[in-house]
Amino acid sequence: MPAWGQLSVKSSGQMQQSGPVDVNLRLSCSFPGSDDMFDCDCCGLCCQNIRNSEIYAHLDRGDGVCRYYDDDTRLCSIYENRPDICRVDLCYEKYFKGSMTLEQYYAMNHEACNMLKVQAELKAKSSDTDKDSGQGQDV
Numbered sequence: 389m390p391a392w393g394q395l396s397v398k399s400s401g402q403m404q405q406s407g408p409v410d411v412n413l414r415l416s417c418s419f420p421g422s423d424d425m426f427d428c429d430c431c432g433l434c435c436q437n438i439r440n441s442e443i444y445a446h447l448d449r450g451d452g453v454c455r456y457y458d459d460d461t462r463l464c465s466i467y468e469n470r471p472d473i474c475r476v477d478l479c480y481e482k483y484f485k486g487s488m489t490l491e492q493y494y495a496m497n498h499e500a501c502n503m504l505k506v507q508a509e510l511k512a513k514s515s516d517t518d519k520d521s522g523q524g525q526d527v
Contacts, residue, residue, distance in 0.1 A: 428476075432462040433504040440500075443473055443483070
């Protein structure tokens with residue numbers, strides 16, 4: 389059974405890993421013609437939560453969402469010309485290669501993605517509960 393590391397968010401908003409990561413994990417890409425091996429389903433949650441990492445601060449439109457995220461399409465408006473830090477494999481090569489293996493990097497990205505999905509689901513459930521109980525309605 390593979391040993392999984394844990395991700396946590398520092399007070400600065402940066403993710404940190406503790407413990408080993410399953411180095412046998414290999415994620416496949418869902419983008420036709422892409423060289424990235426990260427499995428992305430284009431949910432847009434990473435682009436809506438760039439405040440979680442200092443390396444994306446210059447892309448923040450002021451509300452924690454990337455300035456290039458299109459709220460209507462839920463996609464990147466400059467995808468073909470996006471910055472290197474938004475390209476999973478290139479970002480690894482430029483910034484993380486010296487500190488972890490590619491498999492660890494994929495696993496950390498996958499875990500961060502899953503954490504964002506859980507947070508979004510909890511927020512949606514909380515919002516539904518508030519609506520059902522009449523909270524948040526103007527009187």
